Amino acid sequence: MAKPPGARVHLPVDLENVKPMRLQRLSLSLFGAIAAASVVLAMATVWLFLTNPVTVANAVKRRRRVALIRDLADALFHSLRSLLRYL
DSSP, X not given: OOOOTTOOOOOSSOGXXXXXXXXXXXXXXXXXXXXXXXXXXXXXXXXXXXXXHHHHHHHHHHTOHHHHHHHHHHHHHHHHHHXXXXX
16 A cells, blocks of 8 residues: 655654754764763873883783773873862
């Protein structure tokens, strides 16, 4: 049974009430938060690799990520604490 051109199709979701600008803002905010977190984590990893290469090398060699994650968290904590002291 073919529908005539211009006939309305009923969907289970009411798409007429969805506001595209709201969804666009949410997606951009989510992307921005993920991008900022990725940049901070990448910078902390590079900083740790430059300041403490032995820990990074041992973590990679022994496949023990706990020491690497602990040192990353420690570096992030110290940088955040230094930033808050500065402000």
